[in-house]
Amino acid sequence: MPLHFESAEFASRKTRAIEEMGHEGLEALLMFRQESLYYLTGCDGSAYCRFQVLLLQDNGDLALLLYEIDLPQARLTSGIDDIRCLPWTATADPAGALADVLREKGLGGKRVGIELDAWGINAALWAAIERTCGELCRLSDASRLIDRLRVVKSAAEIACVRQAAALADDSLAAAIAETRAGADEGAIAAAMSGAVLAGGGDLANGFVMGSGRSALLVRGHAGYRTLDANDQLQLEFGAAYRRYHACLMRVLLTGRAGARQRAMFDACAEAIAACQDACRPGATAGDIFDAHARVFDAAGYEAYRLKACGYSLGATYGATWMDYPMLYSGNDAPVLPGMVFFMHMILVDHDRGLAMSLGETALVTERGCETLTRMPRELVEA
DSSP: OOOOSSSHHHHHHHHHHHHHHHHHTTTTEEOOOOHHHHHHHHOSSSGSSOEEEEEEEESSSEEEEEGGGHHHHHHOOOSSSSSEEEETTTOOOOHHHHHHHHHHHHHHTTTEEESSTTTOOOHHHHHHHHHHHHHTTEHHHHHHHHHHHTOOOOOHHHHHHHHHHHHHHHHHHHHHHHHHHTOHHHHHOOOOOOHHHHTEEESSSEEEEEEEEEEEEOOOOOOOOBOOTTTTEEEHHHHHHHHEEEEEEEEEEEEEOOOOHHHHHHHHEEEEEEEHHHHHHOBBHHHHHHHHHHHHHTOGGGGGGEEEEEEEEOBBTTOOEEEEEEEEOOOOOOOOTTTTEEEEEEEEETTTTTTEEEEEEEEEEEEEEEOOOOSSSEEEEE
């Protein structure tokens, strides 16, 4: 099974990771995030829900420790030569096995970074690692080291994002075609998913879908309902290609829009244009949020907007497609060419029971911001 990127791409990523380790005074890095493993080696699986850790040393050596049940997938999807296995038994000791690897690699007394902000390391595991490895090495939190590299996409990664964006467009087109009074939300979701799969993509980490009062949740929930006449269907969804995500957000209406709904949509359209104008090299993530807030506040919607208006996208795994950094007030994370952002303009009017949104994925270029969708910014009335 070929890897999704050329060996030169992985070599470049590893070189930059080692450079970052040097800047932070680290002689090794322990990675628990599946995203980090995928980025550095191509390793693509679900072992992060059990136990796996990738060790990168400043001399370039890599070693992967995981349960034996996940060994075939690690071999098939990565270029890692040194893979160590834990037995699939109740008496397996992941922390102790990790300490043995660190000792074997001569890392005793060395400063070792560790990804603490990861799905794959819970409180119990960290306590065991701190107990068994904390005296052996000088452990320090390096949760954002690989994130800072992943956030700026290479040309090969951008090609994957563009393909994901095209699939997301197909998914939205399928949703629009299926949305009408009497339609079932589940049937709409099936059509959206089918468009992505038929196009050679991967399903993203669950669609956010809600109609009627549930449209105001802006969160996913279990179960589907049938759309009424003059209903509102909130959709926040993504498509993935080789794990790289692109997202869109829309409210689709059955029946004609009221004056309030149309005014809310117009404000969302103005806000996303302002955000994309602000999304350029030299700006910060907070600057993008501030552009969103200025438009909504000037239109009288301050009480109805959210405290964040988007986030970075990349190659991510469940339970979310959200990536670092987020767009909120005061976030000084720099906007750089090659970053990909999902910007969502969301208004929720609980008093009137109305929701409105408009969201798109955009690529930061040297000159500014490129929208990665062919779908028009228009209020859909079925």
